[in-house]
Amino acid sequence: MSKTLIRGAKVLGGEAQDVLIDGDTIAQIGTGLSDEGARVIEAEGQILLPGLVDLHTHLREPGREDSETVLTGTRAAASGGYTAVFAMANTFPVADTAGVVEQVYRLGKESGYCDVQPIGAVTVGLEGKKLAELGAMHESAAGVTVFSDDGKCVDDAVMMRRALEYVKAFGGVVAQHAQEPRLTEGAQMNEGVVSAELGLGGWPAVAEESIIARDVLLAEHVGSRVHICHLSTAGSVEIVRWAKSRGIDVTAEVTPHHLLLTDELVRSYNPVYKVNPPLRTERDVMALREALADGTIDIVATDHAPHPHEDKDCEWAAAAMGMVGLETALSVVQQTMVETGLLDWAGVADRMSFKPAQIGQAKGHGRPVSAGEPANLTLVDPAYRGEVDPAGFASRSRNTPYEGRELPGRVTHTFLRGRATLVDGKLA
Known part of the structure; x- marks a missing residue:
């Protein structure tokens, strides 16, 4: 599916908006965007950041x-x-x-x-x-x-x-x-x-x-x-x-x-x-x-x-x-x-x-979250609280100083040029 609609995310922590990704690009940003033909991510309360x-x-x-x-x-x-x-x-x-x-x-x-x-x-x-x-x-x-x-x-x-x-x-x-x-x-x-x-x-x-x-x-x-x-x-x-x-x-x-x-x-x-x-x-x-x-x-x-x-x-x-x-x-x-x-x-x-x-000088990265820009994006749930468990890391190594420490926030989705690399906190 080439279209993804992120619904209700707070873009850079501001007002909640819908963000439509079409292919590798942010196609539209607004409210009440049509979800026809798009995979929908309900993101109320989450923060949308550039990758x-x-x-x-x-x-x-x-x-x-x-x-x-x-x-x-x-x-x-x-x-x-x-x-x-x-x-x-x-x-x-x-x-x-x-x-x-x-x-x-x-x-x-x-x-x-x-x-x-x-x-x-x-x-x-x-x-x-x-x-x-x-x-x-x-x-x-x-x-x-x-x-x-x-x-x-x-x-x-x-x-x-x-x-x-x-x-x-x-x-x-x-x-x-x-x-x-x-x-x-x-x-x-x-x-x-x-x-x-x-x-x-x-x-x-x-x-x-x-x-x-x-x-x-x-x-x-x-x-x-x-x-x-x-x-x-x-x-x-x-x-x-x-x-x-x-x-x-x-x-x-x-x-x-x-x-x-x-x-x-x-x-x-x-x-x-x-x-x-x-x-x-x-x-x-x-x-x-x-x-x-x-x-x-x-x-x-x-x-x-x-x-x-x-x-x-x-x-x-x-x-x-x-x-x-x-x-x-x-x-x-x-x-x-x-x-x-x-x-x-x-x-x-x-x-x-x-x-x-x-x-x-990372081309295509660090760009504004706006229509026409590459869809390199990160969704984070700031309300999440959880203890760090290195057993669940994707890294090959586990040498974290935070093991057992409670930290806030959790990245739920990551998009690289419109393609989800992380979905609901799990690698795609």
């Missing part, structure tokens, strides 16, 4: 298919309301050539659950010594526009400057994992009162903030674009706010877990809370929420980082860093931002669809 876009996803393929594949990762994305994800380059082999990014791009096309845009590595092998084939990756079938050594920092200032100069030629952006390596040797968690009490190596805020300060100045000097991955401290917020006040072309993201969780959880020594950058303090969490609300932080990005059971079910020091996040992101944002009054649903659409699509 979510994640600028920071780890799909692990090629090389770590034991933790995730492009197929399982995109199924998780569809379950979370995403219609497009940007796949980070720290795979095996690293996505530092046109051949590897085209492989990931092709696998995304074959999956059919959401669009996959590969992110290219900044340096060969993520080693920070030689620029990767940035131009070749951009000119490839994948059309790479975002480059990152995420998982590692481009800590050499000359290398970072060269990367910014190179991507400027075609309007690309360098997404920086801000971590001064010499300040974080042996780091296990946020440096502060809790790390001192637990005797764990501290990851100081200044290790993030010093790199961000350097990079925004480099971006200003070069006249290029820099994006800050998983910003996590109050000090980082102030640096980005200052940079934007100077007109520097900087954007920044925050993860759902940094909007909700604090380093107090590490007292349990449960490795599910081990992540890079680490969970910070309550003061940092509040600063991040306020910055997302006022636009200093541009977007929410999941940093979905799946790991197999054996990499997390071990002692803290030996455990891998990272959390899965695609299937819970919208719920966490609802709890931390919507239910606190910091954002309305139109603001959620801006931070989780419009702006990430704009930063990453």
Whole structure:
């Protein structure tokens, strides 16, 4: 059936309307639309959003298919309301050539659950010594526009400057994992009162903030674009706010877990809370929420980082860093931002669809919910409340920090160019 009528949904949280999808396009929006020949979805009380876009996803393929594949990762994305994800380059082999990014791009096309845009590595092998084939990756079938050594920092200032100069030629952006390596040797968690009490190596805020300060100045000097991955401290917020006040072309993201969780959880020594950058303090969490609300932080990005059971079910020091996040992101944002009054649903659409699509140049995504636009859409039931059960995840991995925690909201339907990838909360 090529037509679908979504009846009575609140578009971006506004007034209830009917939305008619015909083929891959939004055909009509209004009230009392005819349902003749259309599959009808009764959506009273639900919120209709543009399909979510994640600028920071780890799909692990090629090389770590034991933790995730492009197929399982995109199924998780569809379950979370995403219609497009940007796949980070720290795979095996690293996505530092046109051949590897085209492989990931092709696998995304074959999956059919959401669009996959590969992110290219900044340096060969993520080693920070030689620029990767940035131009070749951009000119490839994948059309790479975002480059990152995420998982590692481009800590050499000359290398970072060269990367910014190179991507400027075609309007690309360098997404920086801000971590001064010499300040974080042996780091296990946020440096502060809790790390001192637990005797764990501290990851100081200044290790993030010093790199961000350097990079925004480099971006200003070069006249290029820099994006800050998983910003996590109050000090980082102030640096980005200052940079934007100077007109520097900087954007920044925050993860759902940094909007909700604090380093107090590490007292349990449960490795599910081990992540890079680490969970910070309550003061940092509040600063991040306020910055997302006022636009200093541009977007929410999941940093979905799946790991197999054996990499997390071990002692803290030996455990891998990272959390899965695609299937819970919208719920966490609802709890931390919507239910606190910091954002309305139109603001959620801006931070989780419009702006990430704009930063990453995701064609056909992050578009207005209006007639004539591609039918990339997400329906969410905001009244739903339920405990997170990772056994039901579509992701291949289960390393969620929210297991057993009650979160609000549930994605009921996801549409990719008019085709339902999620129906009544179940993958199509």
